[in-house]
Amino acid sequence: MQTREFGCDRCWPTDAHAAWDARGGLTRLEELVDESHFHVMILACTLCGQRYVSIFTEMIDWEGGEDPQYWTLLPITEAEAESLKRQGASLGEMSLNALGRARRCLRRDHPKAEPPRVFWGSGILVGPHD
Secondary structure (H helix, E strand, O other): OOOOOOOOOOOOOOOHHHHHHHHOOOEEEEEEEEEOOEEEEEEEOOOOOOEEEEEEEEOOOOOOOOOOEEEEEEEEOHHHHHHHHHHHHHOOHHHHHOOOOOOEEEEEEEOOOOOOEEEEEEOOOOOOOO
16 A cells, blocks of 8 residues: 555645646635735645645736736645744745745646646745736
8 A cells, every 4th residue: 555645645646637626625724825916825635634835826917918827736744834824924935935845746837828737846936926
């Protein structure tokens, strides 16, 4: 039997596209930053309880819509979730970028005038945003 460090087959499948679809089934636990172009929240799997930090960024260019949007989903430990909650709205990009540097994360990039891409990455790098 394969052991895994984070998540279950339902919330953190091996295929990136399946993981993006599974993200839609996660429960929102905590809003940390809720700005129109920068959104950070903690999500959880209802089956296994795994916590995730979800980060959305968007850069408005004021030219014809379809502005670039980026998402990162990173599984986090209970201690990391509590630390993020304590920081709340004062949470900064440096704190986020320090999380799980070598840990597998899910990314969805939707550059301007291009189709979205879903892929695996490592750690967090908060994307550009207004």
